[in-house]
Amino acid sequence: MRAFHLLLLAMLLAVGAHAGHLVVAPGGTSAGAGTNASPLDIATAVLKVAAGDTILVTDGIYRLATTIAIDSNNNGAEGKRKHLVAAAGAKPVLDYSTQPYATSSRGILLQGDWWHIEGLEIRFAGDNGIKIEGSHNRIERCVLHHNKDSGIQLGFAHETVNPDGLNCAFNEIVNCDSYMNFDPDTKGGNADGFACKMHNGKGNVFRGCRAWHNSDDGWDLYETDWGVEITDCWSWHNGDQTHFDSIYLALKGTKMSSFSGNGNGIKLGGNGTGGDSKGQHVVTRCVAFNNRFRSLKGFDQNSHKGGVVVRNSAAWNNGYNFMFELDATGSTNEFTNNISFSPKSGTGFEFSPGAILKNNSWQLSVTANAADFMDTTEAGAAAARQAGGGLPDNGFARLVSSSDLIDKGLNIGLPFQGVAPDLGAFETVPGTTGLADAGKMTESVLWKSGAVDLTVDLPEASSLKVTVIDPSGRNLSSPLRFDLAAGVRTVRVPANRARLAIVLVERDGRPWKTLGIAGL
8 A cells, every 4th residue: 555655656757757847946047947946926927828728936035026917818719728826835025025006016017817825925915905897807815915005906997888688707726815905095094805896797706805904995896897605605794993003104204194004804786986886795604803994884885886795704893794784786685694783872773674684583582602612712712723724613703502693593505513504604413613624625436327427516607628547557547527616526537447457537637636436
């Protein structure tokens, strides 16, 4: 068995060695060969990388003064993304401390399509950490902080026209963190954790992300043209001027006389000079708490009339936990299986007459409070992520086993344990903290008649390519591609049976898993 494991390791290393990639390093140059011995700089590598290939960003601090620009002609393709990712074990930091403060001073400006950016820390950019205007891009496991506008922003400008919704569309932001972003010229306005605003396209998704201590909002969907999906995301303690007084003083040499940050947790709309926000937004299993400064709202409609669906989410200790005072036009506002407690004032929520409310904590014979939860603290929410990038599995926002909020929800098609769904963002699983599988990838592989069955548990939608080979490298199957939704999925790959076989799995265009299987 030990020899087989060594063989698997050798095969994996061989796959990695032959995958097309360019190496970049803090000391890389435009004249580099893109190897470990002769690395490139990032700006040159993004111009050179071919569709389907990878830029490996090695460890260290990259001191940058200009934007890494990926223009609209620099595209990957479906099934052949271009990858800009941290090398194995590396934690690269893109530091823009010397970048001028200006609207055009982004850390990364992504106007191309079919890119995958993963594992980067981006700090001190003169505007957004990452600005996305392209489509079909995936940003994963990135950390954005101390930038002078929103950490990650999708969209364009007030005057942009995007009638078919195919520009800045179908982007995924997965397992990213954004905090302490602050726009000094607006005295805290504009700088959100995450923003999808000003005429974004359709199909944009945030999953497993966290936003905290930003000067404006955690999420801002101002002047959207199409619906946005926010799932398994947390937002807390935004809009607190005291976090930014010293930063402003250091930048401007004077005290901040006023403050304009809104401080909402998840703001689901907004109307401006570019028109009214549109599209029905869907919020699932999210948490907003301790947003109690200036605008005071956890989940906020902000005049959006395109409709919202908020389900299995929780809010506490905001000024208003839920503020949706206007009826939707041509759509609906729906709220199901949510939890609200400990608002700063009043009932903590306001809903329009036409809102559809079902099985929320304030409608049932239950008492929702902090005692229902294992942990409701900011420290718990900000704890280290799991090794695969998933949200912390430490009890934060999970119900205790004695909570009367368990099994009080309505079945709306989301997975649940017990006789009915629980209220709030997490299901209570006996013997666990309730998030035993979220953010983790597990797999099994079994021989069937003339085929291999591969089972994966995916926390987000993924594209897999599966090939079965024998230990000599001979193909036992043709490579097959599968586009899979989140959840437990099984795929079947016709293959010739062998005594020992190796299953090679690529995920979103990159080598991911090498699995051994005994046959005869």
